[in-house]
Amino acid sequence: MAQDHTASLTASGLNLIAQALTIYDRDLRLAVCNAPFQQMFDLPNALVTPGSTFRETITHLAHRGEYGPVDDVDTFVQERVDQALAFEPHYMERTRANGRTISVEGSPLPQGGWVTVYTDISHTKSQEALLRARATELSDQVLQHTEALSATNRQLAATVSALEEAKRQLTQTEARTRLTTEMMPAHIAHVDASGHYTFSNRRLSSVIPDRPTDIVGQHISDALGAFAYRRITPNLARAYKGEASVFEFTDEASARRIRVAFTPETSGGVYILSMDITEETQARVALQQNRRRTLAAQMTSGMAHDFSNLLTIILGLQSKLSRIDGLPDHARDLIGGTLSATRRGGELLNALADMTAGRAMRPAATDIQALLSDVQTLAQSTMPEGLALTMHTDIDTPHMIDPGLVKDSLLNLVLNARDACGTSGDITVTARAVHDTWLEFTVTDTGPGFSDDALEHGFDPFFTTKGSEGSGMGLPMVYDMTKRAGGDLKLGNGQMGAHVRLRLPLRPAPQLAGALVLLVEDDTDLRQHYRDMLMGLGHAVIEAAGVDEAIALTADLPDIGLVLSDINLGAGTRTGVDLAAQLGASLPVILMTSLPPGDPLYQTATQIAPVLHKPFDAGDLAALLQADAA
Known part of the structure; x- marks a missing residue:
């Protein structure tokens, strides 16, 4: 209804202006015209209806004699269509068959198509004719200058209209670009050859806390602070020499890990993209350590088994030796030392096994x-x-x-x-x-x-x-x-x-006494089981079967205090890990799964949120939910 009302107001406004106006799209089909256009050229309704073609209108006017005698109408029409398809701005004046003179100002649109304004300038032309009749009072030079100035002014008016439309389009494009960059979870900026910011999406403080947001015009050293500027200076110097780079550093004050990309431009400036990758780095470090652990377990398991057998044999032989009668005292001392060393070897094997056993984290x-x-x-x-x-x-x-x-x-x-x-x-x-x-x-x-x-x-x-x-x-x-x-x-x-x-x-525990819990589980029976478990612990529960549904619910219900989600969700391709990654900054999320601890998805999940391993009971869930058992 609002759109229809706006369209009605727009049409009424266009009908009130003195000039005739048309807008044709890139295919030269009529999109908009006003009532003066139909009245000026006495056109039938079919030709002022959106969707009618420019070719049909020119053909109708040519047959009716609008352009005077035309020997070959088809050729004449095709020439006009070809000129229109060139989409070049133009201004012209012509005298119609009825003796009236009109000016035609055409401006192409950035997205394709034409906007054309038709003005009846007969009165202006009559004044020019009067000036010619009074040639005895005005010199030929002044008369020609006046005519030229009048034509130039009309051309300038057409040019100004085109520039204003281009300015409007550029303003809209710039606004959309700025909005897009402001929504990016990264700092996007540009510095000129002197190191001063010429553009920034006002996201610097989200990457490096306590830094300013309005930094356009500031020098990069002042905006970043001494420590961060010192860390990026070598790469920035290479960027000014035309070498692109991507690197990481840890900010001293905030302890955040930051990734920076420098892209040089031909005019001497540098484009900058920086983002906070602290959580990514934590997950990456954990995965690398798990890979090392897995590799160490593979390398040592067989060797540890063989050494354990050897140590068992040595212990057995030394025990037999110790039971032989008549051994000298120094022999018994050697046997005791051997037994002690063998037991120490067993303790080392146990310690090695503990390091490679892969005990799952239980936050x-x-x-x-x-x-x-x-x-x-x-x-x-x-x-x-x-x-x-x-x-x-x-x-x-x-x-x-x-x-x-x-x-x-x-x-x-x-x-x-x-x-x-x-x-x-x-x-x-x-x-x-x-x-x-x-x-x-x-x-x-x-x-x-x-x-x-x-x-x-x-x-x-x-x-x-x-x-x-x-x-x-x-x-x-x-x-x-x-x-x-x-x-x-x-x-x-x-x-x-x-x-x-x-x-x-740093992951503060959720304070969840009586909180509204969003339960995300695709299996109906399991969802009912976990719902009863949560309600038995005093929580209100709403349910979702997939990630998209869960995200929609969190947007609509601001009172949600916790999300409990399975990792593998059959509804859709996204997992509970994706859900935790998206909501983790705004809501506490607990994941649950029956995946083995060695599964890559399980390991990734443990770096993002606490994980409950199925099956679990109400006590396990309560221990994770309770902020303070006391």
Whole structure:
């Protein structure tokens, strides 16, 4: 109805102007005309109806004598059609068969077609004739100049109309382009040869937090800040020399991983595309670690089996030797040493098996303060009296981590710090959130610090600085856990002692008491089962069978507090992983699956959202949903 009303108003407005107007499309079919056009040329209704052709109208006018005597009408019409199909702007004046004079101004449209304005200039021409009649009062030069100026003014008016239409089209195109770039999840910009921004889609702050959004006219060093500008300077210099590049760096302040692409242009400027790839990097690191784990398991499983058999044989033979009567005392000492070394070899094989076993990550809503308290309780009994263990954190909300693996990793790091400090000193464990990117645990001590070899090889399996007392598997196991979670582990030395920084992806646990849950499951029976389970836990439930339906529901229902989705969904080609990736920034998502932990889709899912392995019961689901068991 609104469109019909607008069309009616437009038609009424066109009918009120003095000139006749037509718009023909790229195929020279009538799209729009006003009433003065029909009146000026006395046309039948069929020729002013949208869809009638330019050829039909010219043929009708030629036969009626509009153009005077025409010997070959078909040839005359074809010439007019060919001129129109050239789509060149034109202005002309002609005297009709009825003695009236009209001007014809034609302007091609950017999308194809013509807009033409017909003006009756008979009165203007009569004035020009009067000027000629008064030639005794005006010089021929002034008369010619007046006529030329009049014609030029009409041509300029036609040109101005064409330019105004082109300007309107360019303005619309620019607005659409800017809207498109503003919707991109990346910063798109251009800097000139001097390094000043000439264009930006105002998305810089979404890639590098706390940076300005209105940066057009600023120098790139001022917009990015000292650290980021220093990291991109070598590649920017190459771009100014005509070399395109794609590279990554980690922003110091936000700890975000950023990918940047520089594309040089011939005029000396550079186009810039940058995006936040922190989550992609976390998932990539986790997948790489899983591949290394799989490869290590393949390489070591057979070898470990053979060595285990050999160690079993050695243990058996040494046991028989120890039972032989009359052995000298030094022989029994050798047997005891052999048995001890054999058992140590078995412990190393078990540690190697633990690293390659592929235990699935089990993230749960975890109270960080309670986790640190448990680590302190476990480690405190092993501390000498002169060694103090302190825990610090200001995190008071639960986060999604695997509490068992994190606890084991922190305990391992604390015990390593204890061994480094000896009988006195201080060990401090700190947990904090780094912006909205990382959950960071730092273990510091007042010992002698890491040696150069330890800093370089500390994560290598079997490397140890403890001599025969160390297995060399502690730090590698912590490193393996961290990388599988998509995190990062760094060793370093401070002014006093060593520090180990363990970072995991920051995923606050959902606060879901009585929340409205969107359940996404394509199997009807399973959907009913999970609905009953959720309702039994006190949640209201709405349901969807596929990703598209779920996304539509989240757009229509702002009260949804959680999405529980299967990974494999039969309705459509998109999976629950796709749904979590799209909604993860705005809604907490929990995935469920019966896929084996080694499946690539399962591994990808664990980097995006918590995963419940089927079958599970209400207790398993409640443990994941509860933000605070206390």
